[in-house]
Amino acid sequence: MLRISVGALRDRWQLFAGAVVAVALGVGLVQSALQVMAATDRPVLPAGLSGAERAHIRDGYAGVATLLGMAVMLAVFLTVFIVSTTFGFTVAQRRRELALLRLVGAQRGSLRLMLLGEALLLGLLGTAAGIPLGVLGTLAQSKLLVSLGMLPPWFRAPWDSGALSAAAVVGVSTALVGVFAAAWRASRISALEALAELPAGQQVMTGWRWFWGLSAVAVTILFVVVGQASRDLVAGLMIALLVMVSGSVALSQLSPIAVPLAGRLPALALRGSLVADLARANVLHAVRRSAATAAPLIVLVGLLLGLWGTFGSLAKAVGEEQRQLVTADLVVSGMVAPAADIAVASPQTSVPITVRHNRSTVYSEAIGIDPAAWQRTHKLLPRKGSLDRLTGATIAIGPGMSAEGYQLNSVLAATIDGRAVELKVVAILPETLDVGDNFFVPRALTPTGRTETLVKFADGADLTAAAHRLGGRTVADWAQSRGETQQRGNTAIFAVLMGLAGVYAAVAVVNAIVMAAVERRREFALARMAGLTKAQVVLVALVESLTVVLIGVLLGCIVAAAALAGVATGTASTYGVVVVAIPWRLLALILGGSLVVVGATAAGTAWVATKSPPISLLGGRE
Known part of the structure; x- marks a missing residue:
């Protein structure tokens, strides 16, 4: 053998x-x-x-x-x-x-x-x-x-x-x-x-293919239902990752069924000419070939759009969370002098800090705040302790370190801006999506550093004139920038995974088209003997392949939409508004790239497959 x-x-x-x-x-x-x-x-x-x-x-x-x-x-x-x-x-x-x-x-x-x-x-x-x-x-x-x-x-x-x-x-x-x-x-x-x-x-649909396809569909539906019922953002994000995989597997396994069904939509437009009618018939009836081409695209679009949408939604949720937690009107770089139209000015000074905790050393930033002013411009309340005690040699554990096992009233050895100090933990704030704020200390411990001030104007103040006088950004713009900062980190990770998945999908699609072309030589020869020119045969193969691309991308979008459904419900429940990032540019990039790669491959293989005289291929079976 x-x-x-x-x-x-x-x-x-x-x-x-x-x-x-x-x-x-x-x-x-x-x-x-x-x-x-x-x-x-x-x-x-x-x-x-x-x-x-x-x-x-x-x-x-x-x-x-x-x-x-x-x-x-x-x-x-x-x-x-x-x-x-x-x-x-x-x-x-x-x-x-x-x-x-x-x-x-x-x-x-x-x-x-x-x-x-x-x-x-x-x-x-x-x-x-x-x-x-x-x-x-x-x-x-x-x-x-x-x-x-x-x-x-x-x-x-x-x-x-x-x-x-x-x-x-x-x-x-x-x-x-x-x-x-x-x-x-x-x-x-x-x-x-x-x-x-x-x-x-x-x-085409074997018993095992039915088993795995229907099992993946059942698991996907279960995940989507659980994601909708949980109404929790973190759970929605985790479930979205599972839905991407199970949904992609489900539709790729059931692609011999899903592709002809979805193909009836673009098939409605493929009418009115001989080439269009032949391409439409091939899409609907050459099930194995259409499914083999569409399946990699379903996986590619489902995974990439789902991942990017999840990461992007998380970044947008960070901005929305900060916008709702901060009650100020303006964020100004540097200190702000008192004025009649300013109700509260809460300066925040960031300096480097080193904290020794549980035999490990944490290098981070400490934010020096005025506790009274900070609490008047923020809705976030400590889950343990009180910020009113943040005076003298004290420290509050911020959202970024809230889950690291710090104990209330414990004493931490720290170095702030080069000065060694011992700080007592007087408050521990709850976790948030934005993990940028790790430690808060009294402003007396941060005489130097980068300062920005959160400004809350008095009732009846002319916000436009005051903002023009002070400069700075609105809280909405400031919160959005914090989300975009996190998204830039996600983009670096996603770029690697996107490139990898794109290369594999291209290999899979090109492989399916080349394999199909080997067995289509007789089909092309019959079409030419029936009166079609070589150019018409190539055009039929091109239109057919581009239609399958649209179907594969459409089915992949359904997977991504199912993955993001739980995220939408979780953000609506948590923040009162739906926060979902739809990666339109990525979708356009995938669609355009797929059309070019698949179109060029289909046309090239069809041209090569029709080089021989049709009578030589019809004289006997290969």
Whole structure:
């Protein structure tokens, strides 16, 4: 069987090229990610750095490790997805070949062994191609993370043999895991059924596909219902991440059903010409081909729009939360002198602080405040203690450190702006979405530093004139900027994941179109013998593929909308308004890029498939 497996890979390399590329990308990414993660786990920091600089670099290393861990999991998932799709499509195209093997005496176990042998060879080829990519990927990832500000400029990732071994194991194992379902399905082929080409032999929705698809639909509906019922923002954010995965799996598994159903909408517009009618018929009736092209787009759009929408909604919620917690009217840079139209001026001075707590050292910022003025311009109340006691050598634990185990009335050793002090904890504020405020101290302890003042005007004051006189920003603009600051950090993380998912989706879609073109040569020849020109045949394939792109993006948007439904309910319950970020620009980018990539691939493969005279293809079956 191994010799047959080698022959199948050699003779049908077009069918397996996309899977080899996917495995190579997966191996390269895993190898480079693990190599960078190993370097961040055992960092070598240069001499002369301050404690705060060392802490900042270590926090960046921890963030990089988390990001790359997510990237590795995503790469493994997408590699298995592409390999399984490839072999599923391959089994459908090789039914006659597999039936002949059954007819001459091959047992079901032998067919399974043959396909597993093909997967093993595919995994070895992908691993061999992926190792050099991993070397280049390590350099590329390091430079990217340095440019995003997550790693210091002097960062280097030395060679790690363990990363190479782990990547090789991932390459072979993902190929074998991805082929299991296709191998089992191939072993169930009946020789007479396939040779006669009965309708049952062309069944697309198998029992296992129904099982996994309907199970994922049930789980998705359950998550959406729970997200709506919880009416909690944090729960909605967590559930949104689960809905993205389960919803994408559900629609990709049920794509042979969902794509023709959704295809009836754009099909209404594809009328009025021969080319449009043929493209519409292909979309609705060539179920396997349409589903194989749409499934990667469903996963791509569902995951990317869902992730970006979740991150963006969180950032917008930070701004809305701050807008509702702050009762001032204006935020002014620097101190503000008393005036008749000013009811309260609450200055806040930020200085560096080092706090030693539970045998660890925290490097952060302390905000010096006047407790009375601060409480008149904020709605946030301590969950323990009182800010009225914030005088002398005292400290209040802010929202950013509220969950770190600080105890009321404990004494902390701290260094404020270079001065060592011992501070008594007199208040602990509740957690908020904005984790920027970590410690509050009396303003007497922060004589120097960066100061901004929250101004609340008296009743009846001319707010426009006062704001023009003082300058500064409205609280709404100030709160929005705090949310945008958090979103910039999310964008750096998301850019890496988006690029990774986009590359895999492109490989999967191009692979599906190229595989379909191999079996469409006879179809194209029949169309040309019926009177269509070569240009018309290419145009039919182009319109058909672009229609499938629109369907895949539409179904992916449904997944993303389901994921963001819980976020919308949670923000409405928490803040009284719906706070949801809809990534229109990202959607336009994905749609435009997909149309270009899929359109160019479909037109190119159709042009190549129609190069031979049609009579030469119709003279006998391939």
